[in-house]
Amino acid sequence: MPILGLLIIGALVGFAAHRMMHLQTSMVTAICLGMVGAVLGGLLLRLVLAVLGVLAGVFGAFLGALAVIWLWQRYQMR
Template sequence: MSVVWLIIIGAAAGFLATRFMQVRTGVVETVAIGMAGAVIGGLVLRFVVAITGALAGLVGAVLGAMLLIWLWRLYMRR
C-alpha cells in the first residue's frame, strides 16, 4: 500500500511542482519528480524535526531547571 500511496502523492506533488516552476513534462517524469521530491523533502523534514526536537528538549530542560532553582530559593530562604 505504501508504494501506491507514494505514487499518488508523487503524482500530485510532481504536478504541483511542475506547474509552479512552469516546466512541461510527461506523466512519468512528473510522477518521478514528485516521488524524488517526496523522498528528499521527507529526509529534510525529519532532519529539521530532529534538530528542532533536540532544541525543544534543551529549552524545556533549561526552563525546568530554572523552575527548580526558583522553588529551591523560595523554600530554602525560610
C-alpha cells in the first residue's frame, strides 16, 4: 500500500482510537500517532512478507528437488 494510503488509514485509526480509548491527548496528537503507527506497521508487514516470501520459495524449491530426486531414484531402477 502506498505511503499516502497508510497515512490516510492512520489518520482515521488515530481519530477512532481517540474516541474509543478516551485518550488524554489532543485529537491532533492521536491522529499523528495513528499515522506514524500505520506507516511503521505497514512497512514492517511488507518486510516480513518479503522475507517469508523468499523463505517460502526456498522451501518450495527444496521440497520440489527432493520429490524429483525421489521419483528419479524410484523409477530409474526399473
